[in-house]
Amino acid sequence: MGALRVAATACVAAGLALAWTPARAQSVPQSMPVGALACGGCHPAVSGGLVPPLAGMPADGVTEAMLAFRSGARPATVMDRIAKGFSEDEIRALAAWFAREKPP
Known part of the structure; x- marks a missing residue:
């Protein structure tokens, strides 16, 4: 497994671990x-x-990218697997939410 794939997998695992901490x-x-x-x-x-x-980021761009990752049309190290875990409605909700967020 390439170094980038290992790093990306570790990054996803860390993000998921953070997502479930009570604090x-x-x-x-x-x-x-x-x-x-x-x-x-x-x-x-x-x-x-x-x-x-x-x-x-524009919601349309995030949605398009996630759907392309999910279908395999866009190459990825881990995003293809992550995107498959979301329905199209969930992807659109995520994209809309991030589009409304103000960058720091």
Whole structure:
């Protein structure tokens, strides 16, 4: 397994672990769709890395990317597997929520 794939897998695992901690759950906005908290495990709050921040991204672009990951039309290390875990309605809800978020 390549180093990037190992790093990405670890990033997803860390994000999922953070998503379920009790202290973290108390600070989650009620408007946040299911699954959005785990995205922060890899997607940073600010630009500068290999993985783009999601806050403020256009909803159509996020939806299109997630659907392409889910179908296999867009190559990925882990996003293809992550996207398969969401229905189209859930993807659209995540995309809309991130589009409304203001980047720091």
